[in-house]
Amino acid sequence: MSPAVESTAAKSLVADGLVAGYGGQPVLHGVGFTARAGEILTVVGPNGSGKSTLIKTVVGLIRPMAGRILLDGRDITPLSPAQRAAAGIGYVPQEANVFPNMTVLENLRLGLDFLQTKGSTAFEERLAEVLDLFPEIGGKLSARAGLLSGGQRQMVAMASALMPEPAVLALDEPSAGLSPRNAELLFEIISRIARSGVTLFLIEQNTRLGLGASDHGLVLVSGEVRLAGKAADILATPDIRRLYLGGA
Numbered sequence: 001m002s003p004a005v006e007s008t009a010a011k012s013l014v015a016d017g018l019v020a021g022y023g024g025q026p027v028l029h030g031v032g033f034t035a036r037a038g039e040i041l042t043v044v045g046p047n048g049s050g051k052s053t054l055i056k057t058v059v060g061l062i063r064p065m066a067g068r069i070l071l072d073g074r075d076i077t078p079l080s081p082a083q084r085a086a087a088g089i090g091y092v093p094q095e096a097n098v099f100p101n102m103t104v105l106e107n108l109r110l111g112l113d114f115l116q117t118k119g120s121t122a123f124e125e126r127l128a129e130v131l132d133l134f135p136e137i138g139g140k141l142s143a144r145a146g147l148l149s150g151g152q153r154q155m156v157a158m159a160s161a162l163m164p165e166p167a168v169l170a171l172d173e174p175s176a177g178l179s180p181r182n183a184e185l186l187f188e189i190i191s192r193i194a195r196s197g198v199t200l201f202l203i204e205q206n207t208r209l210g211l212g213a214s215d216h217g218l219v220l221v222s223g224e225v226r227l228a229g230k231a232a233d234i235l236a237t238p239d240i241r242r243l244y245l246g247g248a
């Protein structure tokens with residue numbers, strides 16, 4: 001039997017001293033952060049700095065060698081990915097985040113079925129709430145997800161992850177491959193999701209866009225936290241791109 005979702009309210013997500021990698025030398029060297037309930041925390045950093053490794057460690061796909069992860073103060077480090085999902089952590093990976101041969105509606109139904117068996121009324125109700133956030137995919141429910149544009153596919157992936165009403169939504173580079181306008185639209189939706197009572201833990205390549213929409217930020221370089229604090233303060237740091245992000 002699938003585990004039931006525990007709560008629908010936003011929860012804080014805290015990591016402390018995470019050391020993690022893929023079996024050889026660790027990629028993360030003692031990474032910590034605090035995302036308060038209902039806020040947006042964005043991780044930025046150069047390619048290969050360990051951002052995806054960090055989010056995979058948070059959702060349980062990678063077991064840390066040291067450190068722990070707390071959801072609303074509860075230590076979830078021993079939990080499997082499925083148990084963390086049931087505890088309220090939704091996850092949209094950087095790649096392969098929809099089932100391309102299934103319709104949009106089937107993808108959304110799987111988002112809920114994965115965690116629990118709810119009656120069709122509950123499904124219809126939640127579907128309406130989620131489609132209210134993503135009106136653009138409402139007209140595409142019977143289309144195959146693989147035939148949608150990159151932006152629409154990203155919306156389906158996020159909508160599926162939202163179906164079981166997670167307390168935390170972890171997104172790995174949600175704006176990757178989108179036009180600047182579509183990336184902006186996506187971040188407007190992300191802000192609405194946070195205001196609806198979900199804690200957002202984001203990885204983002206577009207520093208200005210990601211931090212601009214966030215409460216707090218973290219700059220990860222070579223698996224270490226170089227800067228952490230209010231997103232606006234990080235954005236205002238002189239030379240941040242040249243010093244930390246390898247950009248102009």
Ligand SMILES: Nc1ncnc2c1ncn2[C@@H]1O[C@H](COP(=O)(O)OP(=O)(O)OP(=O)(O)O)[C@@H](O)[C@H]1O
Pocket residue numbers: 022027045046047048049050051052053054
């Ligand atoms: N499956 C894997 N097995 C072994 N090493 C890996 C694996 N995935 C990533 N790595 C290594 O871990 C390091 C960090 O990779 P990671 O994917 O976390 O970076 P990232 O910050 O998400 O980069 P990007 O911005 O390109 O997505 C890199 O050196 C990478 O080669």
Ligand SMILES: [Mg+2]
Pocket residue numbers: 051052053094
């Ligand atoms: Mg990555």
